[in-house]
Amino acid sequence: MDHFEALCIDVGETRLFVRRAGNGPPLLLLHGFPQTHRMWHRVASTLAHRFTVVCADLRGYGDSGCPHSDDRHAPYSKRAMARDLVALMALFGFERFAVAGHDRGGRVAYRLALDHPGCVTRLAVLDVLPTATVWDRADSQFAIAYWPWSMLAQPAPLPERLLQSAAELVVDAALDGWGPPSDVFEPALRAAYAAPLRDPAHAHAICEEYRAAATVDREHDAVDRAEGRRINCPVLALWSASGPLDTWYADAGGPLTLWQAWCSDVRGWAIDGGHFFAETRPAETSQALQTFFA
Numbered sequence: 001m002d003h004f005e006a007l008c009i010d011v012g013e014t015r016l017f018v019r020r021a022g023n024g025p026p027l028l029l030l031h032g033f034p035q036t037h038r039m040w041h042r043v044a045s046t047l048a049h050r051f052t053v054v055c056a057d058l059r060g061y062g063d064s065g066c067p068h069s070d071d072r073h074a075p076y077s078k079r080a081m082a083r084d085l086v087a088l089m090a091l092f093g094f095e096r097f098a099v100a101g102h103d104r105g106g107r108v109a110y111r112l113a114l115d116h117p118g119c120v121t122r123l124a125v126l127d128v129l130p131t132a133t134v135w136d137r138a139d140s141q142f143a144i145a146y147w148p149w150s151m152l153a154q155p156a157p158l159p160e161r162l163l164q165s166a167a168e169l170v171v172d173a174a175l176d177g178w179g180p181p182s183d184v185f186e187p188a189l190r191a192a193y194a195a196p197l198r199d200p201a202h203a204h205a206i207c208e209e210y211r212a213a214a215t216v217d218r219e220h221d222a223v224d225r226a227e228g229r230r231i232n233c234p235v236l237a238l239w240s241a242s243g244p245l246d247t248w249y250a251d252a253g254g255p256l257t258l259w260q261a262w263c264s265d266v267r268g269w270a271i272d273g274g275h276f277f278a279e280t281r282p283a284e285t286s287q288a289l290q291t292f293f294a
Helices: 078-091 104-115 131-136 140-145 147-151 158-165 167-177 187-198 200-214 216-226 254-260 282-293
Strands: 005-010 015-021 026-030 052-056 097-102 120-126 235-240 266-271
Touching: 015 078, 026 078, 026 104, 052 078, 078 104, 078 200, 078 216, 097 104, 097 282, 104 120, 104 216, 120 282, 131 216, 140 147, 147 200, 158 167, 158 187, 158 200, 167 187, 187 200, 200 216, 235 254, 235 282, 254 266, 266 282
Parallel strands: 026 052, 026 097, 097 120, 120 235, 235 266
Antiparallel strands: 005 015, 015 052
């Protein structure tokens, strides 16, 4: 992504590192764990032919800032992260924009659409279900397969120390364990994903984000459900054909049925390539996003 402009933007509560390129309608791309904006490197260039693409490191991740947290973990809630991104896009001159989020970024993306419906024109969520839905249906299978959810949400400093001392192992366990092994995850890319995990401030921030998902994010989702709040913009849900979303939730009708409880207009399908299909199946992912956002 060297041809993308690199910027560090003050959004009020923190600073965000972003890369930007292209012309046309604005499209914000958000990453998940244990990655950074670099996860879009095989997709963003293609999208930049039709859109103004903005790839951001979420607060606490990558090269973005790590604001102080509190006892409720609220500074690392998806609501706080969504505020960052509304401010970021406004500074670029975009009051309305499309957004796609993978993994943790997908949770920020749907929270952004719920909290700021006037800002989001279209929403794509990649290999993710609403946080409250996932926790409500959690079982022993979930606890083992989704180990970051429970491990990183433990009280400090244990998970922080684990991330810092075993950053490369954490990255390898995720990239190689959540999908078929792939040579697209070159050593330099793995090293770039591992570097922030070794930093004490970023390790703490990432754990705070997982603690928020187990607490305040669930509360925000519960309030939305109780008040009947829904995502009214068009939504695209894509998920891994070989991952948990494709099989674990069959009794509930699958991912689309679960998203329909939150969205007025949702479509989607499974994509081969494991959890990280934006990197392992970039052509298929790019085409799906281009068609939907166009």
